[in-house]
Amino acid sequence: MINMVSQKNGFIPKTVDFETRVHSSFKHQAVMNLIGAELVKVLPGEVEIQVNFRKDLTQQHGFIHAGIIATIADSACGYAAFSLMPADSSVLTIEFKLNLLAPAEGDKFVAKGKVLKSGRTITVCEGEVFAQRADETKLVAIMTASMMTIMNRPGVSESSISE
Amino acid sequence: MINMVSQKNGFIPKTVDFETRVHSSFKHQAVMNLIGAELVKVLPGEVEIQVNFRKDLTQQHGFIHAGIIATIADSACGYAAFSLMPADSSVLTIEFKLNLLAPAEGDKFVAKGKVLKSGRTITVCEGEVFAQRADETKLVAIMTASMMTIMNRPGVSESSISE
Amino acid sequence: MINMVSQKNGFIPKTVDFETRVHSSFKHQAVMNLIGAELVKVLPGEVEIQVNFRKDLTQQHGFIHAGIIATIADSACGYAAFSLMPADSSVLTIEFKLNLLAPAEGDKFVAKGKVLKSGRTITVCEGEVFAQRADETKLVAIMTASMMTIMNRPGVSESSISE
Amino acid sequence: MINMVSQKNGFIPKTVDFETRVHSSFKHQAVMNLIGAELVKVLPGEVEIQVNFRKDLTQQHGFIHAGIIATIADSACGYAAFSLMPADSSVLTIEFKLNLLAPAEGDKFVAKGKVLKSGRTITVCEGEVFAQRADETKLVAIMTASMMTIMNRPGVSESSISE
Numbered sequence: 112m113i114n115m116v117s118q119k120n121g122f123i124p125k126t127v128d129f130e131t132r133v134h135s136s137f138k139h140q141a142v143m144n145l146i147g148a149e150l151v152k153v154l155p156g157e158v159e160i161q162v163n164f165r166k167d168l169t170q171q172h173g174f175i176h177a178g179i180i181a182t183i184a185d186s187a188c189g190y191a192a193f194s195l196m197p198a199d200s201s202v203l204t205i206e207f208k209l210n211l212l213a214p215a216e217g218d219k220f221v222a223k224g225k226v227l228k229s230g231r232t233i234t235v236c237e238g239e240v241f242a243q244r245a246d247e248t249k250l251v252a253i254m255t256a257s258m259m260t261i262m263n264r265p266g267v268s269e270s271s272i273s274e
Numbered sequence: 275m276i277n278m279v280s281q282k283n284g285f286i287p288k289t290v291d292f293e294t295r296v297h298s299s300f301k302h303q304a305v306m307n308l309i310g311a312e313l314v315k316v317l318p319g320e321v322e323i324q325v326n327f328r329k330d331l332t333q334q335h336g337f338i339h340a341g342i343i344a345t346i347a348d349s350a351c352g353y354a355a356f357s358l359m360p361a362d363s364s365v366l367t368i369e370f371k372l373n374l375l376a377p378a379e380g381d382k383f384v385a386k387g388k389v390l391k392s393g394r395t396i397t398v399c400e401g402e403v404f405a406q407r408a409d410e411t412k413l414v415a416i417m418t419a420s421m422m423t424i425m426n427r428p429g430v431s432e433s434s435i436s437e
Numbered sequence: 438m439i440n441m442v443s444q445k446n447g448f449i450p451k452t453v454d455f456e457t458r459v460h461s462s463f464k465h466q467a468v469m470n471l472i473g474a475e476l477v478k479v480l481p482g483e484v485e486i487q488v489n490f491r492k493d494l495t496q497q498h499g500f501i502h503a504g505i506i507a508t509i510a511d512s513a514c515g516y517a518a519f520s521l522m523p524a525d526s527s528v529l530t531i532e533f534k535l536n537l538l539a540p541a542e543g544d545k546f547v548a549k550g551k552v553l554k555s556g557r558t559i560t561v562c563e564g565e566v567f568a569q570r571a572d573e574t575k576l577v578a579i580m581t582a583s584m585m586t587i588m589n590r591p592g593v594s595e596s597s598i599s600e
Numbered sequence: 601m602i603n604m605v606s607q608k609n610g611f612i613p614k615t616v617d618f619e620t621r622v623h624s625s626f627k628h629q630a631v632m633n634l635i636g637a638e639l640v641k642v643l644p645g646e647v648e649i650q651v652n653f654r655k656d657l658t659q660q661h662g663f664i665h666a667g668i669i670a671t672i673a674d675s676a677c678g679y680a681a682f683s684l685m686p687a688d689s690s691v692l693t694i695e696f697k698l699n700l701l702a703p704a705e706g707d708k709f710v711a712k713g714k715v716l717k718s719g720r721t722i723t724v725c726e727g728e729v730f731a732q733r734a735d736e737t738k739l740v741a742i743m744t745a746s747m748m749t750i751m752n753r754p755g756v757s758e759s760s761i762s763e
Binding site: 462463465466467468470471472492493494495496497498502503504505507508509510511512527529530531532533534535536537540 | 625626628629630631633634635655656657658659660661665666667668670671672673674675690692693694695696697698699700703
């Protein structure tokens, strides 16, 4: 199954259960529950997170706040990176940049994170955030991010927080 | 009073009521209420926003999610920029970059946004986010951001959303 | 001819002579001559700049210096943006970020700049830099950049420096 | 001597000869010779590089090209990071972002790179570039950068290229 999936984008995951590991870690991101975000796609090196419009996520003009856009884009990129990392690893964000192309108005917002380069220590990702309304889909933001593979470090391993 | 304040950092606000305008706009950022953020300082070109640790703001390792750090840093930078903008203007974020220096663990988190260069169209800001616990204060993230002055544009003016 | 070209990527240039304007401005970037860079492609919203490996462009490990990679990527993005701008305008870089994916080793380096969003004031671009050697082409860096349209401003207009 | 120097900014170098190592590596950055850049200050975690105005470093408006500004700022940040790294290490740039605050016009340009956070693998730096003319000094650009410590890797160690 891994081989089938990886053929889609050329990435080969290092673990058989990458999908389970991403879902399990996502469930522990309490902030995703607060903002109503859902994990809607997990492929090797490619993850999508979706959030519906809610008034309590907006900034002063009624658009979704750039920080919330950053929240789903950062996690989409981080989990895209994590999907390719070895067992016993965890992922930390080193940095990201977000460019806002259009006001984040719409019914729902989908952040697509993709791995561009998967290195031993550093993984570089790009994220796109789309606003959807009726038939219309609009690119509202792009992210580039550097993610770091953390091996066996107590306190920041994904498994340490899984029951 | 404006002159007194501006002597602190050399910026001279274009409006007498810059402080009121920032507070009024902040109140309309619904997401700030969701995450429990407060506006704790407004000077010309300098704004601070604070959020307390809450479990529902965390990522998988129990640290505050980078996207929430970005949310308060972006607004601190945006309002620092807005504090120097003319009447009838509003502010939009063009882009920001966040570098994470340390895990965001602590009791409360303070984002300090400062204007580096205030131009007619573009304002460049830098943000610092500190984690505080007991007597300890630690720099956990830095931001650089480009903000844009929007003049008299319906739908994105601050005044259009004020009662 | 403009219509033909624009069908390739959906952008419609505002001037008939966009290609000439880009070439003319590029010729005035003296630094391009210093580093031996050439303008190899100009489409609406899409520009490529190429530089050959030269020992005097390297950093301490013998790779092309990241700043030289930034130089050709910034100009490729800037001219991609400029190709869609109106007559009597000029272009200035607001900011760019460069992520380095692999050491810049190879025989020649091609920076491809593309417009993602062309606004009245701000144009957002992405750049990719490829290293080429024999049959191999490798993505070594990515850029995201914000470009600004400057209208009729003395001292920074492209035409003021054209003979 | 190390102790004296480190008291200035709180950083303690891991090597006695950090200054020599930085100077030695800088000499091997051939591009610095091409653009006429000089290393003018080396402290633990703090490095300055200077370049004089030259017509052949300019872009189309006669200002120094943003890529050249990036070149000296990247090296100033990289060497600031390298000054705190252990023996047998070398430094690579992961990413940087440059915000341009004002046109780079002047007689000489000084890039100041400073370490904000020195980690085992990642060092985060900020850079400032000042334009100087007569008595006037103007901040024209700021950089934030992530640098990586590379240990004992053949082909990218600083010592492998030193005579």
